[in-house]
Amino acid sequence: xxxxxxxxxxxxxxxxxxxxxxxxxxxxxxxxxxxxxxxxxxxxxxxxxxxxxxxxxxxxxxxxxxxxxxxxxxxxxxxxxxxxxxxxxxxxxxxxxxxxxxxxxxxxxxxxxxxxxxxxxxxxxxxxxxxxxxxxxxxxxxxxxxxxxxxxxxxxxxxxxxxxxxxxxxxxxxxxxxxxxxxxxxxxxxxxxxxxxxxxxxxxxxxxxxxxxxxxxxxxxxxxxxxxxxxxxxxxxxxxxxxxxxxxxxxxxxxxxxxxxxxxxxxxxxxxxxxxxxxxxxxxxxxxxxxxxxxxxxxxxxxxxxxxxxxxxxxxxxxxxxxxxxxxxxxxxxxxxxxxxxxxxxxxxxxxxxxxxxxxxxxxxxxxxxxxxxxxxxxxxxxxxxxxxxxxxxxxxxxxxxxxxxxxxxxxxxxxxxxxxxxxxxxxxxxxxxxxxxxxxxxxxxxxxxxxxxxxxxxxxxxxxxxxxxxxxxxxxxxxxxxxxxxxxxxxxxxxxxxxxxxxxxxxxxxxxxxxxxxxxxxxxxxxxxxxxxxxxxxxxxxxxxxxxxxxxxxxxxxxxxxxxxxxxxxxxxxxxxxxxxxxxxxxxxxxxxxxxxxxxxxxxxxxxxxxxxxxxxxxxxxxxxxxxxxxxxxxxxxxxxxxxxxxxxxxxxxxxxxxxxxxx
Amino acid sequence: xxxxxxxxxxxxxxxxxxxxxxxxxxxxxxxxxxxxxxxxxxxxxxxxxxxxxxxxxxxxxxxxxxxxxxxxxxxxxxxxxxxxxxxxxxxxxxxxxxxxxxxxxxxxxxxxxxxxxxxxxxxxxxxxxxxxxxxxxxxxxxxxxxxxxxxxxxxxxxxxxxxxxxxxxxxxxxxxxxxxxxxxxxxxxxxxxxxxxxxxxxxxxxxxxxxxxxxxxxxxxxxxxxxxxxxxxxxxxxxxxxxxxxxxxxxxxxxxxx
Numbered sequence: 012x013x014x015x016x017x018x019x020x021x022x023x024x025x026x027x028x029x030x031x032x033x034x035x036x037x038x039x040x041x042x043x044x045x046x047x048x049x050x051x052x053x054x055x056x057x058x059x060x061x062x063x064x065x066x067x068x069x070x071x072x073x074x075x076x077x078x079x080x081x082x083x084x085x086x087x088x089x090x091x092x093x094x095x096x097x098x099x100x101x102x103x104x105x106x107x108x109x110x111x112x113x114x115x116x117x118x119x120x121x122x123x124x125x126x127x128x129x130x131x132x133x134x135x136x137x138x139x140x141x142x143x144x145x146x147x148x149x150x151x152x153x154x155x156x157x158x159x160x161x162x163x164x165x166x167x168x169x170x171x172x173x174x175x176x177x178x179x180x181x182x183x184x185x186x187x188x189x190x191x192x193x194x195x196x197x198x199x200x201x202x203x204x205x206x207x208x209x210x211x212x213x214x215x216x217x218x219x220x221x222x223x224x225x226x227x228x229x230x231x232x233x234x235x236x237x238x239x240x241x242x243x244x245x246x247x248x249x250x251x252x253x254x255x256x257x258x259x260x261x262x263x264x265x266x267x268x269x270x271x272x273x274x275x276x277x278x279x280x281x282x283x284x285x286x287x288x289x290x291x292x293x294x295x296x297x298x299x300x301x302x303x304x305x306x307x308x309x310x311x312x313x314x315x316x317x318x319x320x321x322x323x324x325x326x327x328x329x330x331x332x333x334x335x336x337x338x339x340x341x342x343x344x345x346x347x348x349x350x351x352x353x354x355x356x357x358x359x360x361x362x363x364x365x366x367x368x369x370x371x372x373x374x375x376x377x378x379x380x381x382x383x384x385x386x387x388x389x390x391x392x393x394x395x396x397x398x399x400x401x402x403x404x405x406x407x408x409x410x411x412x413x414x415x416x417x418x419x420x421x422x423x424x425x426x427x428x429x430x431x432x433x434x435x436x437x438x439x440x441x442x443x444x445x446x447x448x449x450x451x452x453x454x455x456x457x458x459x460x461x462x463x464x465x466x467x468x469x470x471x472x473x474x475x476x477x478x479x480x481x482x483x484x485x486x487x488x489x490x491x492x493x494x495x496x497x498x499x500x501x502x503x504x505x506x507x508x509x510x511x512x513x514x515x516x517x518x519x520x521x522x523x524x525x526x527x528x529x530x531x532x533x534x535x536x537x538x539x540x541x542x543x544x545x546x547x548x549x550x551x552x553x554x555x556x557x558x559x560x561x562x563x564x565x566x567x568x569x570x571x572x573x574x575x576x577x578x579x580x581x582x583x584x585x586x587x588x589x590x591x592x593x594x595x596x597x598x599x600x601x602x603x604x605x606x607x608x609x610x611x612x613x614x615x616x617x618x619x620x621x622x623x624x625x626x627x628x629x630x631x632x633x634x635x636x637x638x639x640x641x642x643x644x645x646x647x648x649x650x651x652x653x654x655x656x657x658x659x660x661x662x663x664x665x666x667x668x669x670x671x672x673x674x675x676x
Numbered sequence: 677x678x679x680x681x682x683x684x685x686x687x688x689x690x691x692x693x694x695x696x697x698x699x700x701x702x703x704x705x706x707x708x709x710x711x712x713x714x715x716x717x718x719x720x721x722x723x724x725x726x727x728x729x730x731x732x733x734x735x736x737x738x739x740x741x742x743x744x745x746x747x748x749x750x751x752x753x754x755x756x757x758x759x760x761x762x763x764x765x766x767x768x769x770x771x772x773x774x775x776x777x778x779x780x781x782x783x784x785x786x787x788x789x790x791x792x793x794x795x796x797x798x799x800x801x802x803x804x805x806x807x808x809x810x811x812x813x814x815x816x817x818x819x820x821x822x823x824x825x826x827x828x829x830x831x832x833x834x835x836x837x838x839x840x841x842x843x844x845x846x847x848x849x850x851x852x853x854x855x856x857x858x859x860x861x862x863x864x865x866x867x868x869x870x871x872x873x874x875x876x877x878x879x880x881x882x883x884x885x886x887x888x889x890x891x892x893x894x895x896x897x898x899x900x901x902x903x904x905x906x907x908x909x910x911x912x913x914x915x916x917x918x919x920x921x922x923x924x925x926x927x928x929x930x931x932x933x934x
Binding site: 071074075078089090091092093094096098099108110146148149150151152153154155157158159160161162163164165166182183185187188189192195196197199200202203209211234261263264265297298300301302303305409412413414415478479482526528529570572573577578580581 | 698699715716718721722723736737743745746750771775802803804806807817818819821823829831839844876877
């Protein structure tokens with residue numbers, strides 16, 4: 012191991028092997044499935060799998076493993092598995108069906124996804140994702156997912172950002188909902204069949220690692236407060252992303268990193284934590300009491316024109332009274348070739364720049380107005396209001412409901428918001444983490460989207476992992492079982508359980524003065540300011556200091572009322588925020604160490620002469636996989652620091668695709 | 677009530693009467709709270725967040741209520757607001773904004789009330805009966821990997837559209853809360869219609885409806901008397917005719933010997 016770098020981390024050995032078969036990508040997945048050991052159907056019911064999370068990745072996996080005959084225990088913190096946040100996805104799901112005969116193929120979907128990820132994803136996994144994409148559509152249609160159809164009764168699809176073919180299947184603006192209901196119904200069918208045991212309103216608070224293998228979890232029944240031990244032969248985390256570290260994001264209120272972070276602290280490496288997707292077309296913050304942000308489909312940028320006033324003194328005026336000559340259509344000005352259709356990361360960063368210059372619009376949020384206009388006046392003039400209504404009606408209605416303004420008359424105001432996290436627990440080709448027996452799927456893992464995710468790819472990955480990839484790879488692991496029975500009083504189990512009980516007690520005993528939300532908001536502010544759309548070395552170092560101070564204060568001064576043996580939503584939130592306070596530091600360290608700009612990660616020090624992101628493939632063509640560093644003190648104790656994390660690099664090897672620098676001018 | 681100094685003339689002072697109940701066995705009661713300087717741009721749940729922060733500061737335990745996505749799609753939130761499921765607008769509680777109220781209003785907030793939705797605490801209820809209705813047959817039996825090519829069975833657009841419209845149900849339970857009989861026929865009808873309109877749903881169509889209705893009654897939901905209150909309260913606008921479809925399918929199934 013090296014000495015401390017930047018005073019905050021050390022570097023360990025490289026990751027030598029991702030376990031992908033050593034054959035060309037086109038035949039790799041077939042070979043892996045062929046080589047993976049089989050489990051006799053009669054033996055499957057003796058093998059148990061815990062799955063945390065019931066979104067597309069977790070719900071699909073639970074249903075599929077249940078159908079195969081394994082004994083599955085499925086967990087979600089919501090009151091029903093149908094509420095997982097996959098449900099909120101709007102746009103669609105990509106699949107290389109080539110129904111339009113427009114030149115699409117597995118290879119093209121693979122290529123688009125790697126390029127969209129700014130060449131920071133792993134070729135082998137992305138190829139497999141493209142390969143199984145077509146099967147997903149077949150499976151969902153068979154389950155009764157009501158995709159959009161043409162008059163002939165066949166499936167419709169449309170094109171989406173960043174690609175030139177039409178491969179996105181959709182169900183109006185509710186594709187995520189419909190896919191999730193499909194997976195949910197398949198899951199409930201297995202609950203009825205007795206293969207899946209469902210634990211709703213349960214939250215995983217610790218991972219049990221016995222004899223070097225993941226063997227179970229400690230969960231809290233959120234209704235009774237009971238701390239429970241659940242043991243199994245393998246554990247799957249499908250617990251989603253960690254965008255809520257920013258407090259304000261498009262994630263659900265309960266979305267959290269706790270399952271992932273607990274596993275990270277037990278030895279699972281965290282991959283690329285700083286890769287965050289910030290989506291440009293969200294409804295702006297309206298005031299200090301805002302609890303979450305709402306996304307509107309980026310399809311709006313096809314017809315809407317984005318602008319801010321040229322003069323600061325115009326920012327408070329009714330936008331309709333500002334003459335053409337005094338408006339700055341800044342994307343059209345800076346990027347004449349792509350105009351308003353530049354990729355998400357660029358559109359977001361420029362909106363921030365305009366507001367930082369004092370030319371933002373809408374209400375003051377802190378010291379600045381945080382909004383830019385998205386104006387449909389030209390489109391309405393050109394196409395007529397009816398045509399605009401047909402295309403975007405549901406989005407306009409949503410905007411009107413939230414803001415109370417009529418977007419057909421007044422330009423909409425938009426601002427970027429945290430939307431998705433490409434980083435997650437590091438996994439190998441089998442989706443297995445660095446802890447044997449711990450598998451990670453969907454947004455919770457890091458593997459498929461590199462430094463930027465393309466639209467309509469999150470749903471594809473969740474279902475690919477859940478229906479087709481994990482069930483095939485986990486059987487190779489389970490074939491080695493059943494593993495020796497772990498008893499509830501084994502030292503590792505008792506230790507995990509005691510840790511949860513003590514942490515809960517400690518949180519309630521602080522009896523300080525500040526609410527959990529006030530800490531969460533302050534953390535979010537730090538993350539957004541220094542680890543958001545633009546990052547600098549000085550800013551990140553400052554953020555690390557601020558987060559450490561805030562974490563220490565949290566453990567000294569948080570105020571949580573109520574008890575541990577009943578429904579206690581403040582206590583739930585406190586546990587999640589405590590983990591975000593640690594994750595935030597790791598994100599800043601990762602962003603600090605990656606002194607290049609790529610995808611959603613923009614380091615101000617690494618840009619071209621005209622202000623565009625500049626990658627450094629010679630230095631950073633790798634996945635940053637972080638190992639938790641044990642500090643001298645227990646990090647949950649007041650005034651402590653986490654130990655310096657250890658960086659392990661996984662070199663990215665491009666054999667099927669040539670590396671290029673992106674350009675949109 | 678005393679008028680506060682408002683940070684914006686559009687802001688409101690409100691009186692809230694909120695259901696507090698420690699647990700399933702507690703009798704529960706309405707408690708009165710005052711909130712001040714509420715912006716019309718806040719959502720109803722953000723207004724409750726503000727109240728909870730106040731309560732926390734005073735050392736009073738915050739009010740428990742459910743919400744997750746806060747964009748109207750997950751179905752986790754749901755409150756009876758002055759007697760209306762999800763409040764005065766046709767939307768979910770999380771998408772209801774304070775501009776629907778006016779300065780000085782008194783608002784009563786209660787949980788969904790139905791035998792099949794027992795109260796857990798304050799405004800939080802247990803809706804797992806809905807999951808059990810789905811377990812009884814609200815699915816198409818197809819194992820992963822055994823699906824035919826997606827375009828093998830065309831679906832007429834009209835049927836596909838009606839299936840989609842029914843599938844928009846978010847399972848929030850407003851239909852049950854609004855119904856004088858606490859019936860879940862709209863919820864169930866939406867599922868039966870969604871799957872029954874599609875060719876993939878045909879093999880299990882008759883068994884499905886019998887099994888789901890039987891589970892519905894077993895859970896303690898009431899019968900339907902066609903008041904239409906469910907459809908009025910539904911934030912997704914599921915039309916009442918899904919109940920006709922359900923009844924029709926049930927009759928056909930019974931004729932076939934169920």
